[in-house]
Amino acid sequence: MxxxxxxxxxxxxxxxxxxxxxxxxxxxxxxxxxxxxxxxxxxxxxxxxxxxxxxxxxxxxxxxxxxxxxxxxxxxxxxxxxxxxxxxxxxxxxxxxxxxxxxxxxxxxxxxxxxxxxxxxxxxxxxxxxxxxxxxxxxxxxxxxxxxxxxxxxxxxxxxxxxxxxxxxxxxxxxxxxxxxxxxxxxxxxxxxxxxxxxxxxxxxxxxxAERSPWWMVIKARGAPGHGARMYDGSAMENLAKSLEVIRRFRASQFDLVKSGRKAEGEVVSVNMVFFNAGTPSSTARTARLGPTGGWVYHVSFGFVMNVQPSEAEAGFDIRVPPNADPEALERRIAEEWAPSSRNLTFEVFELIDCEExxxxxxxxxxxxxxxxxxxxxx
CATH class of the missing domain: 3.40.630.10 (Zn peptidases)
Known part of the structure; x- marks a missing residue:
């Protein structure tokens, strides 16, 4: 041997x-x-x-x-x-x-x-x-x-x-x-x-x-569409933005444990946003900017309609869950804090792979x- x-x-x-x-x-x-x-x-x-x-x-x-x-x-x-x-x-x-x-x-x-x-x-x-x-x-x-x-x-x-x-x-x-x-x-x-x-x-x-389990999560937000000049509650972008801030604070708390040396990177739940998708696409979106000598400078560019608030928005996240974490507690956090249905949010989690400690x-x-x-x- x-x-x-x-x-x-x-x-x-x-x-x-x-x-x-x-x-x-x-x-x-x-x-x-x-x-x-x-x-x-x-x-x-x-x-x-x-x-x-x-x-x-x-x-x-x-x-x-x-x-x-x-x-x-x-x-x-x-x-x-x-x-x-x-x-x-x-x-x-x-x-x-x-x-x-x-x-x-x-x-x-x-x-x-x-x-x-x-x-x-x-x-x-x-x-x-x-x-x-x-x-x-x-x-x-x-x-x-x-x-x-x-x-x-x-x-x-x-x-x-x-x-x-x-x-x-x-x-x-x-x-x-x-x-x-x-x-x-x-x-x-x-x-x-x-x-x-x-x-x-x-x-x-x-x-x-390999030890941490990968969870790939997509959060989708819905809300009433509206003109870009209007201000109202419950738009899709607002609903998703609130979730992004909650997730950011959680990520910061986990990262602080690593930065302080209290835990290794493989011992915390990591959350990283990997894509964001929203807006109404347009091939002739008209945009403007203030010129160097005053006055507005207009030009046409490919992109999104700038005066429409979209009815849907979504973001994707790569989550890595260590074996010492409570997966049920994390699932509750996702459902209750990160993507609550009360804010017209839904979520899906893919790639659930259990890894033994x-x-x-x-x-x-x-x-x-x-x-x-x-x-x-x-x-």
Whole structure:
């Protein structure tokens, strides 16, 4: 067991420590590694229209050059999942699955120093690209570590699988979730799965485990429409604005606990507004502003009708609930304070996922800590 743990952890450290991987394991020049990474980054896999076809061809080509087994799975049309395998010497042992996702969030090119899918490099060697951290870097680190280990003649005891899944940035239902529920996944005999964490600017790497439950909430407000010049109670915007202030105060109270050091970020309920939708769209909204020398300057712009108070407004929130929180109390808070029906508000909560509380006595953490300590002492 000790040898197995040490071998596994040596491999994991190769994957997550660029300095160790490049200096001691990867038998390839850095320019080639960076070039492959940039090629992957230049594939526009941004939601809502990711170019999965091109990313799949790229991953399969890398797999072939390394000498891995490969297959493409589709649990939903147009959303390929690429599964690579490196057979171990003892295939009866539980396998290791290294997971990453191919899709990335959308980008606003005009706000970038370089085009988001150019993978441009500045004078300091920094690469600018959407997905460079979340999480194409991890997927390529897996492959480059395996490439280097195979070049050194290393053969793992356990079979190692590498999955490149679609759909993660929009919930993962047609990618990782469907895969985890499939007969194919059950047949892999997976013992440990590694996914993503945070990038590190140093040689220190933090270990993460999923613990907080994500709640995605949408609050919708309704009210009487009216002319923009009128003042009256109970408009949709007013009803929603009151809720936003209540939620802001709750968020501040939770954040204060983190700022003061009384609680860690993973121990509080985090609430962040992620979208706001209201107004009456118009392609010829007339607007005006006071000119520098006096007088009104008029111009026509695309946007919203400026003299109409809308009858509906909505806002979306990403809520993360730690296992030590009372979910029923939070649900009551939402219904009674954040979105009370008395103010013509309704709400929906999506993505309710229960995560068990974990601590230092967890068997998986315990084995990881012991194995890491043993491995580090041999260097």
């Amino acid at each position: 000790e040898r197995t743990s040490r071998t596994l952890l040596l491999f994991l450290l190769c994957l997550h420590s660029p300095a160790f991987a490049v200096a001691s394991v990867i038998n390839d020049n850095a320019d080639s590694i960076i070039a492959r990474f940039q090629e992957y980054l230049r594939i526009n896999t941004a939601q809502p229209s990711p170019d999965y076809a091109t990313s799949t061809r790229f991953i399969l080509a890398q797999s072939a050059s390394i000498g891995l087994e490969a297959e493409t799975l589709e649990f939903a049309a147009g959303k390929p999942l690429v599964l690579l395998s490196w057979p171990g010497r003892l295939p009866s042992l539980p396998s290791l699955l290294l997971n990453s996702h191919t899709d990335v969030v959308s980008a606003e090119p005009h706000k970038w120093r370089y085009p988001p899918f150019s993978a441009s490099t500045d004078s300091a060697g920094k690469i600018f690209a959407r997905g460079s951290q979340d999480m194409k870097c991890v997927g390529l680190q897996y492959l480059e570590a395996i490439r280097g280990l195979k070049a050194k003649g290393f053969s793992p005891d356990r079979t190692i699988h590498v999955s490149f899944v679609p759909d993660e940035e929009i919930g993962g239902h047609d990618g990782a979730e469907a895969f985890a529920k499939s007969e194919k996944f059950r047949g892999l005999n997976v013992g440990v799965v590694l996914d993503e964490g945070l990038a590190s600017p140093s040689e220190d790497y933090r270990v993460f485990y 974990q601590n230092v006595s967890d068997i998986f953490y315990s084995r990881f800590r012991i194995g890491l300590s043993t491995t580090m002492s041999t260097w």
